[in-house]
Amino acid sequence: MDVTLHIAQDPAADALLGRSALAALTGMLLDQQVPMEWAFKGPRTIADRLGADDLDAHDIAAQDPDTFAAVLSEKPAVHRYPGSMAKRIHQLCQYLVEHYDGDAEAVWRDAETGAELLGRLEELPGFGKQKAQIFLALLGKQLGVQPKGWREAAGPYGEVKSYRSVADITGPESLAKVRAHKQEMKAAAKAAKSAKQS
Template structure:
């Protein structure tokens, strides 16, 4: 389904996320598939993991990686993912096409992020941002997660805005 999103300035960014937002302006889809965009809008855990995976792979592959994982597991329940034995989890992660090219490290980071979200945010990534926290606070919360440094955390504004999890058009 086509989604109406107010565009915000992303001229401070470069790379794959910019390509995705440019595509959204032109064609109404971030990932290239409306259905995948909708699934990322419906699942804040998937959107967060997509940002985690946005590293040394095409951004579209990074953001659809959590959807592949969800299809294989039947869920993105963070507590369940955190508690899975690593080897079986890694096998799901590495099925072709792999969730991410760096299977071992990203599978490990996924379980660490899942544990943090399960423990600190009641298993729901939306709780990182849905309490009305300002952008600086959200970015600081992200930097507490494995695999999220300042540069990656600074992209959360665009991920949340364009995937419809939080409107940042007033802050543009």
């Protein structure tokens, strides 16, 4: 992996995301209940606090969970919920060590179809179907990982120029479009909920 991403809108953070499979997975894991850029800056912050150039699944999996949680909780915290996110990242790294010898890129390296890759992503701790589809779309659209049927497996996130998720962020302009789409979706969900209650 060696591409230039622009998700975190921070050169050092984006450089790590573009060269490290584990950093990209960790950013995706952190991407909930916080702004997207904040989530994807997280891997760089964690690596810096661990005194490393990159994230290492073996190293994180071997850490004491409380010690690792303290790394994420340092001010400024890596996430709104640093304790629970530290636990999830720890579990993700343990899973990668157990199933892929700590090599995060092995999750997709030899996947022959989009459906197979989606299945592997859904098996990762902290990855539900939607998160797995968004990450699959990111792999296909920006990281050149395009097994047969990847767009179909990624669902609506795989559509060309859909601006639905981080998979479509290539700079400030597309970030604004994705953010607008998310706000529209939230407003629609809120309207549907209040219509149901009335």
